Amino acid sequence: MEKTLFITPPSLLRWQPKDDRSEILYLDLEPDFLDENTLRIDLNIVFRPIPVKRGWLQTRDYYVGSTGARIIFESVDGKVKNYTRAAALQVNYENTYKRSRNATVKLSPKISTPVQVEGGEVSFGKGAERSFTSKFSGSERTLSDVDLGHGVEWELTLPEGQAVRDYLMGNLFLYVECSWTNSPKQGRIKLRPSNVLFFDENRRVIVDQTKALLMQFALYRLGTRVNREELSIDFKETV
C-alpha cells in the first residue's frame, strides 16, 4: 500500500519557489519505510551563503552565511533506533554511501496556509538507488549528537579560525531511523543556524559575531533581512 507522509508547513527546499529562498540554511528530506513500524528519514541540510555585492556587475563583496546548525528530530511516541553518529570530520573528508529504497513513499505538503508551492507531491519509488556524498575539503567541522530516546539532536560546529571555503556551499546529510508501535508515525524536525557570519570573496570568515550582528543590522536598515529563525516542520504518516 502506498504511504504518504504529510509535511506541514511545506517548507522543504524542494517546494520553495526560487524567488522565496531567502534563508542561509535549508532542509530537505527523503522518507522511507523500512518495515511496518520503522520510518527512516534522510535529512539534507543545505548551507547556502548569500552573496552581498554592489550593483549588477561588481563581483561579490561579501557572503553572509552560517557555519553551524542545530538539528532536532523528535518523534511523538516513537523510539529512535539508529541515526548519524557524532563525528569529527577531517580535512578532505569524503563519504559516499548508496542505498536502495525499501518502499514507495509519497511526500506531500500539507498546506494549511496559502503558500505557493512548486512541484507539489514527490514520490520516491521502491528500489531506486540513491547516492549521498559528503565532501569537506580545506575545513574541519564537528558533529555532535544527543540521543533523546524519542528523538535525536545534532549540533554541527565549525572550529573557529578554520577556512570554510568549500564548506560554505556544502550539504550535510544525516539520517535517523525511528520506530513506532501502535501509534501513528509522526513527529517534528527543527533546524536552526548556529550563527550568521560574514565572509570575504574567498569565503573566509572576516568578522566575529558582534561585528556580524552589526553588519546584519546595516543590511536590515537597507530593507534586507538575513533570516536566522528556526525552521520547524511536522510530519505525519497517512495510509
Add this chain to the structure above:
Amino acid sequence: MEDREINIDEETFKILSDIANSKSDRESLASLSSADPYEFRKFLNESGALKNEQAGELLRAAYTAWRTEKSDRILVKLHPSVALAAANPQANLRPLHDEAPLAGDAFGMAAAPRWHIAELPEGAENPWDLAHQHLADQLGVDESAIVFAEPDLPQSFIDGTELGLDGRPFAAAPDCSALVGQDGTHNKVLGPDAFAWHLGDAFSQLGSARDAVMFSEPRTRIAHIDTGYDPSHVGAPERVLINLQRSFADDSGNPNSATDPGRGRAFPDNSGHGTGTIGILAGGRAGPNSTYLGGAYQADVVPMRVSNSVVLFYVSAFAKAIEYAVQQGCDVASISMGGLPSRAWSEAVNSAYEAGLCIVAAAGNNVGGAPSHHVVYPARYRRTIAVCGVMANGQPYYHIQPTALQGSWGPDSSMTSAIATFTPNIPWAVFGCQTTLRFNGEGTSAATPQVAAAVALWFEKYKGVLPRDWRRVEAVRHALFSSARPGDAQYLGHGILQARAALDISPQLGLQKTPPDRDTFAFLRVITGLGIGEVSPREEMFNLELTQRYLMNRELQEIVTDPEKEVSEKDLRQFMEAVVHDEGASRELRKHIAKRYSIVAGTTIPGGAAALAEPIHPACNREITIPKPPYRRIRAYAVDPSLSTRLQTAGFNEVTLKVRWEELEPGPTGEYLSVVDTDSADVTYQPVDLDSPDLLAQDGCPPSEGNAAFHQQMVYAIAMTTIEHFERALGRPVLWRPRINPENQFDDSQFVRQLTVRPHALRQANAFYSPKEVALLFGYFEASATDPGDHLPGSKVYACLSHDIVAHETTHAILDGMHRRFNEPTNPDVLALHEAFADIVALMQHFTIPEILENQIGKTRGDLKAESMLGSLAMQFGRASGKRGALRDAIGSFDVNGVWAPLLPDPADYHKIMTPHNRGALLVAAVFDAFISIYEKRTEDLLRIYTRGTGVLPPGAIHPDLVRRLAGEASKAASHVLNICIRALDYIPPVDITFGEYLRGIITADYDLVADDRYFYRVAFVEAFRRRGIYPSGLDTLSVDTLRWQGVDLSPIYKYPESREKLMLMLNQLKSYADACVYIQDREELFFETRKQRMLLHEVLTQIFAELPPEAATEFAGMLGLEPNPKFEVHELRRSMRFSPDGKYIPQVIVALTQSTTIQVEASPQPFRGGSTLIVDLSKPAIDYSIRKRIDSDNRKERTAAFIGQALRDPLQALFMQPDRAEPFAALHSLADLD
C-alpha cells in the same frame, strides 16, 4: 546554486567595510552613527539575537553611541537651595521621586539632598563625561549644590524567558494552543512530570509552607518590580492591589497601570517577562482543578512596571520603583532583573533595608560564562537576598552546555547573602494567552519569585512580632539561610531554599545590622584618591564609573579576579593602564587615572599620551547629508481652467499643491499611481518626468490647457492629495481593489500596486473609475456650440483638469478598494452613497486650498450659505455642457433665467428621488449643511467680537484679518468633517448600506474618537440629516445616543462556558494580524499579509463553529451577524491606528464577514448578501460593535427583491443590475447626464 543575492549601494558597502575593519565595538557602532537604537532593538528581536550574550551589551553600547534624547539624561543629587528654582529650563530638571522620600525629609524641612533627573542641552560622547564635565553650568545651578551625579544608564539583563511559546523571541503573537513542555536540551535537568513540581517538599517546600500559613488582614504586601503583567491571564494573582499599581517605564503608557501594554506598541516585542514571574510569585489557579501556581498566592501584590523588557531598562525607573515600594509599606520586593551598580540604586536599597523592605533579586544569567558569571546588582548588594539557580537534581544551574542560558554566581564575596532555588522548567504564564502556561520557564528570573514568596510567607507568620525596620530583614534572611538545604556554597550561597523549614525558625531580633551597601570596590579608592580620609563627590563618581567599567570590561576582570580581595601593586598598575586605554570609559576618568598613575607608579603610562590625545575636530562635517524632501510642490488649477480666463478669479486659480514626496518615474508613476497617457485614438503623449531638475526647480509645468504634460501632472497631484486625506483619516495605507479574475469572481489574489490614470482616455463628456481595469478614465469634449459658457464654441474641455472630477473619481477607486460590495445596488441608497461620498470628498478638498478659500470667504463676507464656488462642483464641465452653473451644487442652483437660489431641504425628497446622482445630492447637501452649522458654531465668537456683540456685519468688505481667521476655521471644520465622513466608512455594514446607517456610522465613529463633543458636531449631523428626511430605520428616537451603534451583548454566548474561550481565540487571531501589520511599510506585503490573515481567521471561525455544540455555535455566529451553516467569507480585514485629540490611542481591527445566497426576482435568481462589520478594540481586547445585515432577514429579502424587480423593469436602471456589468461607474456617470 545561488537563489538570492543582496545588492547594496556604495554607502552600505562603506558601512560594512568600516565595521569589518574596525578595531573595537565602539568603532563599529560609530560606523552606524545615524542609526536609531530602537530600530536596532527591533532588529535584534526579530533576528532572534536578543538572547545572545553579545546582544545585550551591544544594545546598551548602541544607546550610548547613537545619541538619543535619553543618552543625555543624568541623575543628579542636589542640595536643596533657592538656586534650584533658577535652574536652566532647557535641562528639564525635576525630582526623581514624585513623592517625598522617607529619609531626611521629615517635618517638611527638606534638609537632605534629593535626587533629580535632567536632560542636558549639550551632549557628550560618553554619558559619564556628561556627569563629570560642566554639569553645574549646564544645569544652571551652583557647583556646591551638586552632591553626586551619574548617567541614567540603560541596563540590560540577559534572560532567556523573553521568548515565545516556540522558543523564538516574540516577533509575532504566540500560538496559544501550542503545548510547550519542560526542556531537557543542553543538559538541563527535567523536573518531575507534575504541575508546579518546584513547590513540592522535595524541592522548595513552598507548597507545604503556604498551607501552613493563615493570612489575615492586613496581609503581607509584595512589590513585583518587572515589565508589568497580564491581568487577564489565569496565572495572574488574585489579590492585586489595583489602586497601588504603577508604571515607571519610560514610555507613554498609563502611569497608574502596571498592565503590560502588549506587543506592537512602544516596542514590537514586549516580552511578557513580568507575566511569567508574577505567576510564580503569587499566581492563581491554572485551571478549575489545578493547584495554585504562586508560592504566596494569598499575599497582596503591588505590581510595578519599570520597562517593556528586562533586556533594556533605566536606572531611574528602577530607583523610583524601590522608593515607591517603601512608601507603600511593602514587605518584600521581588526583582527578576538587574545590571550595573548605581548610586541611586544603592541608596534606594539602603533606604528599603532601613524601612524593613526585604529585596529579593535575581543573581543574573549568562551564556557560557559571558559576559560574566558574577552576580549582578542589586542582588550583589549585601542588604538584599541574591537568588541563584539550582536544578531539579540539586546540581547548580551552571555547567550546562555552553550555548545555553545558565545562572550567575560569585565571586565568593558576593555570595554571603545568596540562596538558591529551582530553575529551569518552572511553569511560566504566557503573555497574551489567557490560559496558557509553558513549562520551560528558566533563568534566575524563574527562581527569584520563589524566594520572594517564601519571605512573604515567613513575614506573614511572624508579622505580629516583627518590628518595621531593618531587623525584620535580618530575621527573615537568618531564617531562610539557616534552614536552607546545604549545597555547593560556591554556586548556591547558603544552600537550597526550604520554605517550610524556614517557618519553624523563630524571629531573631538581636542580629547584627549589615553595613550600608556601597556601589564601589575598596581597592578603587587607592586608584582614584589616596584611600584615606573623606572621599570627595568627584572621586566617588570616578569610583562608581570604574566599578561599572570593571563589570563590563573582561580585561579588567582578568587583571583583578575578585575586587573584594587585596590587589597587588603590580595588578593595580596593570589595572590603571587598562583603564586609560579603555575606550568605553569617559575621557575625564581616563585623564584622572593617568594623573594618578604617575603618583602611584612614579612614571607615565605607556602609550597614555597617545590614548588621551584630544581628537582634532574638523571645522564642520565633511560630508553633507541631504534629507529627502517631505513633499513635492506641483502646480495645478485650483478649480479648473475656466477660472483662469476670468479677471475675478484668475488671481487665485493657479495654486501649488504640496504632495507627499516619492521618487517618480516618468508618467508620473509612483507608489500609488501610474499615469498612462494614451488617448482614445491610440495616440500616446510623452510622459512628464517630474523628477527632472528643470521641472523640480519650477514646481512642475506651468498650468496650461494645451500641454499634455501639465494634464498628467495635475491628475497625479490631485489624486495623490485625495489619497493622503484618506490615509490621514483612516490611519492606514490605501489599497486598491484586487485585479478582477473573470474566471473566478472570488479570486482576490492579484495585488494592484498602482491605480492607472488615463487623462485622455475618452472622447466624451464623461469620466469614470473602472474596477475592471483598476483605472481612472477621463474624457474630453468640445464645448457646446450654442451655449459654451466661458469657452469658445467647440473648444476642448478636459475632465482631467477639473480638480473636483479628479478627486471624485479617485474617491470612487479608494472606496471600491475598501468596500467592494458597495457597487452592488440592493437599495436606492447604495450607488447614491458611492456618488455622494465622492462628491463630499471633492467638496471638502476645496477648503484645503487657502487661495480659493480666502477669496471666497472675502467675497461672501464669511457666509458659506451664499453662492460661491466653495459649494459647487465641476463648474467648467457644467457651464461648457450648457448648464448655467456647476455640474452639481451642494447649496443652491441656477434657474432657467440664470438666477441662483439656495436649495431648501424637503424631507419628502428622500422618498421621491431615486436616481443615484440626485439622491446622492441629498446626502451631499446634508453633510454640507452640517459642515456649515459647525463652521458657524466655531466662528460665532469671532463675529461677536468683530461686530461688538451685535453679530451683524457692517456693509462692505470685511477686514482681511477676519477673512484669514474665518478661512482658518472653515478649513479646520472642513478637515474635521472630511475625517468624520471617511472614518465612518469603517463603521457601516459591508453590504446593502443605507444613508441612515451611514449617519449611524458617522455618529459612532466620531463618538469613539472624540467623546467630548465640544462644538456639537454630532448634533449638527443629526439635525442636517433630519431636515432631509434621512432616518435610520428601527429607531425610536433620533438622538445622538440612540443613533450610536450599540455594543455587542455577549450574555447569550456566555451561557456556554466554552464560547468565552473561543471568543478569546478569535480575538487573539485578530491581535496577531494587527501585530503582523504594525511594521509593514510595503503595501504589497500588507495586501498579502491581510489576505493570509483573512484566510486564517476564516479557518479559526470555521473551527469554532465546528467545535462548539450546535446551540452555542448558533449563538456565537449570531453574535457575529452570521448564520453558522451557510458558507461565509471574511470579506475584509483592516487595521486602524487612531489617536484622539486628547492623545488617546485606539488600536482597532475592522472585520467584514459576508454570506451569500440567492433570491428569486421575477423568476430569475439574484444574489442576496448578508453579513456584519465587527469593530474590535485590541486594547481591551473586545468586539465593540457588530454592525449586522442578517442574511436570514425576510423583510430585507422582500425589500431587496422589490427594489431589484422595479429596477429591472426600467431599462436604464437595469444597466446597474447586470451581474457581469463591465463598467458600473461608467454607466452611472452617463446616466447622470440624463437626469
